[in-house]
Amino acid sequence: MAQLDHTHDPTLESWVVSANGHSDFPIQNLPLGIFSPAGGAPRGGVAIGDRILDLSAALAAGLFTGEAARAAEAASGPVLNQFLALGAGPRQALRLRLSELLKTGSSNQGRVEPCLHVASDCTLHLPARIGDYTDFYVGIHHATNVGKQFRPDNPLLPNYKYVPIGYHGRASSIRPSGVPVRRPRGQTKPPDASEPGFGPSRRLDYELELGVWMGPGNELGTPIDIGKASEHVGGFCLLNDWSARDIQAWEYQPLGPFLAKNFASTVSAWMVTPEALAPFRIPQPSRPEGDPAPLPYLTEEADRREGALDLELEVLLLTPGMREKGLPPHRLALSNARHMYWTVAQMVTHHTSNGCNLQPGDLLGTGTISGPDQSSCGSILEATLGGKSPISLASGEERRFLEDGDEVILRARGRRNGFAPVGFGECRAVILPAG
Amino acid sequence: MAQLDHTHDPTLESWVVSANGHSDFPIQNLPLGIFSPAGGAPRGGVAIGDRILDLSAALAAGLFTGEAARAAEAASGPVLNQFLALGAGPRQALRLRLSELLKTGSSNQGRVEPCLHVASDCTLHLPARIGDYTDFYVGIHHATNVGKQFRPDNPLLPNYKYVPIGYHGRASSIRPSGVPVRRPRGQTKPPDASEPGFGPSRRLDYELELGVWMGPGNELGTPIDIGKASEHVGGFCLLNDWSARDIQAWEYQPLGPFLAKNFASTVSAWMVTPEALAPFRIPQPSRPEGDPAPLPYLTEEADRREGALDLELEVLLLTPGMREKGLPPHRLALSNARHMYWTVAQMVTHHTSNGCNLQPGDLLGTGTISGPDQSSCGSILEATLGGKSPISLASGEERRFLEDGDEVILRARGRRNGFAPVGFGECRAVILPAG
Numbered sequence: 015m016a017q018l019d020h021t022h023d024p025t026l027e028s029w030v031v032s033a034n035g036h037s038d039f040p041i042q043n044l045p046l047g048i049f050s051p052a053g054g055a056p057r058g059g060v061a062i063g064d065r066i067l068d069l070s071a072a073l074a075a076g077l078f079t080g081e082a083a084r085a086a087e088a089a090s091g092p093v094l095n096q097f098l099a100l101g102a103g104p105r106q107a108l109r110l111r112l113s114e115l116l117k118t119g120s121s122n123q124g125r126v127e128p129c130l131h132v133a134s135d136c137t138l139h140l141p142a143r144i145g146d147y148t149d150f151y152v153g154i155h156h157a158t159n160v161g162k163q164f165r166p167d168n169p170l171l172p173n174y175k176y177v178p179i180g181y182h183g184r185a186s187s188i189r190p191s192g193v194p195v196r197r198p199r200g201q202t203k204p205p206d207a208s209e210p211g212f213g214p215s216r217r218l219d220y221e222l223e224l225g226v227w228m229g230p231g232n233e234l235g236t237p238i239d240i241g242k243a244s245e246h247v248g249g250f251c252l253l254n255d256w257s258a259r260d261i262q263a264w265e266y267q268p269l270g271p272f273l274a275k276n277f278a279s280t281v282s283a284w285m286v287t288p289e290a291l292a293p294f295r296i297p298q299p300s301r302p303e304g305d306p307a308p309l310p311y312l313t314e315e316a317d318r319r320e321g322a323l324d325l326e327l328e329v330l331l332l333t334p335g336m337r338e339k340g341l342p343p344h345r346l347a348l349s350n351a352r353h354m355y356w357t358v359a360q361m362v363t364h365h366t367s368n369g370c371n372l373q374p375g376d377l378l379g380t381g382t383i384s385g386p387d388q389s390s391c392g393s394i395l396e397a398t399l400g401g402k403s404p405i406s407l408a409s410g411e412e413r414r415f416l417e418d419g420d421e422v423i424l425r426a427r428g429r430r431n432g433f434a435p436v437g438f439g440e441c442r443a444v445i446l447p448a449g
Numbered sequence: 450m451a452q453l454d455h456t457h458d459p460t461l462e463s464w465v466v467s468a469n470g471h472s473d474f475p476i477q478n479l480p481l482g483i484f485s486p487a488g489g490a491p492r493g494g495v496a497i498g499d500r501i502l503d504l505s506a507a508l509a510a511g512l513f514t515g516e517a518a519r520a521a522e523a524a525s526g527p528v529l530n531q532f533l534a535l536g537a538g539p540r541q542a543l544r545l546r547l548s549e550l551l552k553t554g555s556s557n558q559g560r561v562e563p564c565l566h567v568a569s570d571c572t573l574h575l576p577a578r579i580g581d582y583t584d585f586y587v588g589i590h591h592a593t594n595v596g597k598q599f600r601p602d603n604p605l606l607p608n609y610k611y612v613p614i615g616y617h618g619r620a621s622s623i624r625p626s627g628v629p630v631r632r633p634r635g636q637t638k639p640p641d642a643s644e645p646g647f648g649p650s651r652r653l654d655y656e657l658e659l660g661v662w663m664g665p666g667n668e669l670g671t672p673i674d675i676g677k678a679s680e681h682v683g684g685f686c687l688l689n690d691w692s693a694r695d696i697q698a699w700e701y702q703p704l705g706p707f708l709a710k711n712f713a714s715t716v717s718a719w720m721v722t723p724e725a726l727a728p729f730r731i732p733q734p735s736r737p738e739g740d741p742a743p744l745p746y747l748t749e750e751a752d753r754r755e756g757a758l759d760l761e762l763e764v765l766l767l768t769p770g771m772r773e774k775g776l777p778p779h780r781l782a783l784s785n786a787r788h789m790y791w792t793v794a795q796m797v798t799h800h801t802s803n804g805c806n807l808q809p810g811d812l813l814g815t816g817t818i819s820g821p822d823q824s825s826c827g828s829i830l831e832a833t834l835g836g837k838s839p840i841s842l843a844s845g846e847e848r849r850f851l852e853d854g855d856e857v858i859l860r861a862r863g864r865r866n867g868f869a870p871v872g873f874g875e876c877r878a879v880i881l882p883a884g
Contacts, residue, residue: 146621151704161703171702176645177636181704182617182711186581186806187669196670198803201612201744210611212744212802234622234713235631235884261803267606268596269586269616270705276617277803278669309636309647367647368633368696368712369884371621449670449804 018292021113024434028116029123030130033063038427038437044112045284045439046089046097046249048139051131056139058089058097061284061439062116064133071129077115077122081107093143094227094285098248098374101230102288105248109289138283140190141251142227142375147188147279148365149223149255149379150180154355156382159396175305178312178356178364180378183255184276188377190283191441197418197448198277200261214448215258217401218416221382222329222392222424224351225253225281226358228376235369240314243359246372249285252327252424252441253379256280259395259415281377282424282441290436294428295320298357311367312360321357326350326427327383329392334419335409343423344407346397349383349390351426418447453727456548459869463551464558465565468498473862473872479547480719480874481524481532481684483574486566491574493524493532496719496874497551499568506564512550512557516542528578529662529720533683533809536665537723540683544724573718575625576686577662577810582623582714583800584658584690584814585615589790591817594831610740613747613791613799615813618690619711623812625718626876632853632883633712635696649883650693652836653851656817657764657827657859659786660688660716661793663811670804675749678794681807684720687762687859687876688814691715694830694850716812717859717876725871729863730755733792746802747795756792761785761862762818764827769854770844778858779842781832784818784825786861853882 020026021042027034028041039045039061049066050056059066070090072078078086085104089097097105115122151157154174161169173179189195197218203210229248232238238246255275262274298318307313314321327350330343356364361378382392391397394415398404401414416422424441455461456477462469463476474480474496484501485491494501505525507513513521520539524532532540550557586592589609596604608614624630632653638645664683667673673681690710697709733753742748749756762785765778791799796813817827826832829850833839836849851857859876 146619148707164703173636173638173645173699173702176638177700179700179704179707181707182619184581184617184805185620186808186811187804189669196804199672200803201608203608203611209741210608210744212746234624237634258803264608265612265614266703266705267608268701268705269614270701270703272583272614272616273799273803273805276805306644309645311647364708368635368693368708369622369631370619370708370711373621376621 021109022293022433024432027118028062029118029120030063030065030116032065037063038439039063040434041113041116042434043286043290043436044109045286045290046094047141047284048092048094049136050139051136056092058091058094060112061133065130066133066136068129068131072126075125075129077125078111082111094141095143095375098142098227098229102245105287106289109287138190140188141283141285144185144188144375144377145373147183147185147377148180149183149381150178150361151381152178152354152356152361153381153383153392155353155384155386156392156396159384159391163400176309178361180365181270183279187276188279188281191280191443193280193443194446195256195278195280195443196446198258198261198273199448200258200273201264202260203264210264215260216415217259218445219257219259219394220329220416220422221255221257222327222347222349223253223255223382224380225251226378227251227285228372228374228378231373232366232371234371237369238363238366240312240317240359240363243362244288246362247288247358248374249287250291251285252282252426252438254280254422254424254441254443255379280441280443282439284439286436286438291323291428293430293433294324296322296324296352298322299352308360312363317357317359321359322354323351324428324430326429328425330423332421332423333407333409333411335411336407339409341408346405347389347391349385349392351383353383353385354380416445418445420445456544457728457868459867462553463497464553464555465498465500465551467500472498473874474498475869475871476548476551477869478721478725478871479544480721480725481529482576482719483527483529484571485574486571491527493526493529495547496568500565501568501571503564503566507561510560510564512560513546517546529576530578530810533577533662533664537680540722541724544722573625575623576718576720579620579623579810579812580808582618582620582812583615584618584816585613585796586816587613587789587791587796588816588818588827590788590819590821591827591831594819594826598835611744613796615800616705618714622711623714623716626715626878628715628878629881630691630713630715630878631881633693633696633708634883635693635708636699637695638699645699650695651850652694653880654692654694654829655764655851655857656690656692657762657782657784658688658690658817659815660686661813662686662720663807663809663813666808667801667806669806672804673798673801675747675752675794675798678797679723681797682723682793683809684722685726686720687717687861687873689715689857689859689876689878690814715876715878717874719874721873726758726863728865728868729759731757731759731787733757734787743795747798752792752794756794757789758786759863759865761864763860765858767856767858768842768844768846770846771842774844776843781840782824782826784820784827786818788818788820789815851880853880855880
């Protein structure tokens with residue numbers, strides 16, 4: 015697990031003044047990503063306030079040595095896969111050095127300043143070439159809420175509390191925040207129809223998830239022990255696993271969701287490191303009375319003590335009507351990553367327990383993380399009880415599902431007394447009409 | 450669809466004498482793949498009899514010009530993705546030129562001969578870097594047989610005859626023929642147990658499938674019309690979708706198979722081109738009386754006329770006992786690709802109908818292709834009725850499921866009067882004990 019050190023000191027400020035105060039990217043965060051300045055090629059960078067530090071420029075300026083230089087080199091190309099393969103040592107060395115370079119009073123300010131870009135002038139890209147994408151289902155309130163709609167008497171299936179349920183998703187259609195999503199067409203069959211039809215989905219939904227970027231991989235045939243799982247995690251992001259509920263209902267038996275999900279997934283562009291999230295580690299929530307203990311291969315003391323994450327997760331909606339009236343986005347949900355029934359380490363260990371190989375840059379999704387009540391639903395399917403109970407918006411509009419022109423915005427933030435808050439940046443996309 | 454031309458002439462012979470007679474790789478086939486000679490780097494090649502033509506050596510010798518040279522260049526690196534992206538034109542030009550170079554009486558024999566390697570001295574690799582792997586479920590006899598074990602009264606779900614059912618599989622664990630497969634461990638729960646346990650799978654199975662290599666891709670948001678689908682197909686192979694049935698039974702609800710499948714998949718190493726398979730195109734089998742017509746987006750005249758494939762598909766088993774007694778492999782099944790309920794074009798069009806993007810080098814599996822009777826079962830689950838009715842082997846051994854040391858061999862061949870038979874090469878792997 016990541017240790018706390020002076021890079022977490024809440025009194026630390028940056029000479030990049032926008033980083034101090036309410037930024038998602040204070041000097042205690044230092045997430046990595048891939049950006050391109052206007053007219054420039056994609057390259058690795060670090061978010062600090064409203065600026066991006068260009069890692070190859072900083073390398074060329076001689077600002078890194080040793081392990082930190084090795085990490086900065088691996089992170090300066092058009093994808094972070096090589097950086098992710100290096101693991102925690104070089105990543106931590108880079109963090110220490112970045113903290114030194116960017117803190118108020120740094121003797122290097124004059125050499126670092128020319129390496130900064132104004133973030134709003136840059137384009138953000140996917141941080142890694144995603145080999146495989148796996149989505150889990152560890153949000154127990156979501157699993158229960160959705161299960162209730164299909165099986166009122168028996169919402170959670172018998173395997174749920176033993177198996178960190180997951181399935182493979184589509185890597186090719188994952189896009190970074192800001193790229194619009196086209197409403198999918200597909201086969202749907204309303205309950206009263208005798209045959210299915212084909213057309214635009216009418217039950218388009220978002221899913222509020224945490225994404226996990228894999229660091230060093232494992233060889234095929236070699237499982238990752240639960241005690242080593244966190245060493246294989248390279249970073250975190252937000253993930254919107256867009257879902258067409260009407261397509262899903264008709265297609266998903268017996269092999270799971272396919273076209274209902276693979277038309278698009280959106281991730282936030284910054285990769286928040288395990289080090290930045292170290293202050294927000296919490297013990298695994300106690301399992302409710304009567305729940306089985308996890309099997310031994312999923313059990314470890316450190317993971318029990320600090321394997322869960324206390325991160326606020328938020329969904330906001332901006333409709334055409336709200337945009338027209340100049341209204342701010344409407345908060346649809348406030349949830350928290352602590353509502354995960356399984357930890358990230360348990361996800362990684364379960365995934366590899368059969369010998370399946372994970373690779374640097376693979377993406378794992380947690381599945382939708384809903385909280386226990388109606389204000390913390392991570393999907394509109396849950397928030398509107400399957401479209402039956404519409405949401406009323408300040409613009410006078412109503413929503414049962416997403417409409418064309420709607421923009422969904424996910425946000426996340428760690429907050430804890432005695433620590434600087436750390437944010438993820440936004441994961442947002444607007445819905446385009448079916449083509 | 451691919452046209453017939455003089456490269457399909459059954460009287461054509463090669464000066465590579467091993468290509469004439471009973472080889473999988475006569476001059477009418479000319480499949481592409483990636484190989485490395487002893488001590489050499491992986492590179493593109495073409496199988497001809499028991500030899501491999503080194504494409505970069507042939508390029509360097511000046512044996513290609515124009516479109517054929519463009520194709521050979523794209524195929525001479527360590528993966529065929531660039532070649533696949535080029536599509537049918539350059540691929541067909543390369544085929545024409547290869548046929549000329551390798552046929553008996555070619556004036557170029559002396560210049561081509563130095564570019565040949567003895568295949569048995571070479572290592573074969575995956576032909577492409579696989580971005581995403583999707584497995585379908587188009588073998589209707591398999592779906593019915595397996596469905597019967599779970600739902601005796603209602604084996605086929607209501608969506609089966611409308612939706613070419615598919616799901617995403619794991620790309621990272623796909624290996625070429627010859628790489629051993631380690632028996633997976635996992636959670637299983639026998640029906641009489643109150644809780645699941647964790648250990649080596651005891652119900653390990655093969656699945657006989659055809660694999661489809663994608664050629665040119667489509668942009669995210671832009672479906673591929675059924676009339677254009679075949680232009681996006683780059684080649685074919687055999688695929689063994691190894692399955693741990695006990696892990697599958699416990700984990701697969703509600704999101705589909707995951708660890709039961711993703712520990713390994715094996716493909717045959719040679720990519721058989723659509724041109725080589727043109728003689729084995731047949732009309733779609735008529736749907737049984739009472740079956741619904743496919744929806745319009747899955748319907749097209751040319752696909753109806755010649756969208757299906759007449760390819761013999763075979764599963765053989767070689768056990769440690771048979772190896773010890775010097776017995777040949779035992780044939781477990783003889784099936785045929787004509788038993789697919791949906792065509793490859795329908796699979797491609799359905800996959801992209803929601804805008805999902807396919808990319809060159811993506812792999813589609815058909816799902817297990819069983820025939821209508823007990824001698825044509827594409828999985829041991831079907832052949833032994835879920836392990837209840839063991840198979841007796843000439844070695845005196847019995848099998849309910851696969852045992853350690855067992856080797857499964859898949860073969861495929863097109864045969865048609867008036868044409869040379871065309872084979873796929875083997876897709877084989879031996880089972881190693883759980884680690």
